[in-house]
Amino acid sequence: NAGVTQTPKFQVLKTGQSMTLQCAQDMNHEYMSWYRQDPGMGLRLIHYSVGAGITDQGEVPNGYNVSRSTTEDFPLRLLSAAPSQTSVYFCASSRPGTGELFFGEGSRLTVL
Amino acid sequence: KNEVEQSPQNLTAQEGEFITINCSYSVGISALHWLQQHPGGGIVSLFMLSSGKKKHGRLIATINIQEKHSSLHITASHPRDSAVYICAVEAQDSNYQLIWGAGTKLIIKP
16 A cells, blocks of 8 residues: 655756656545645645546646546646745645545656 | 643653643544653654543543543653653534644653
């Protein structure tokens, strides 16, 4: 049981480049989400999904895109990277109301 | 005012001390989570509570729904307990979104 697999762990981008952060879970959870964590701040929700084919915006969605073609995968795309997107990104997978809440190990992204 | 407030923001204690971290919230909730994040590390769920009290090893979590308050206690604290402890609530009618506290940074000195 791998839980939540998030890749890459580290990435350096130049301003304007695009990239995709991958997130996969093997627990058949319907609910998945992406957060960013900046120094001294709490987690902020970027996008979330309540099931395959269904996504919605969180608190800070601008500059990011998501899709959910399968239950297992929930990739996060940075369309045109900006220095303000330098952060640590976490993917989470959960079954609400059950206590099943798991996070990926995080992806540290630096945009130069 | 944040919907989820944690106190204290920072806590330093000696090994062996009894630790209490508090979480207050202002919205109706269906559940409350306590999570742990070690420096530079991932985030691990410790407890989910909707009522009463839960215990796991040296960790105890309580919740008072009427007072909209939860506490996380650590008994016989150890340096390996040093971490950020985060409270998050599942608000009612929120489409399962979590509302996060800012976290409490705990340092246990040997």
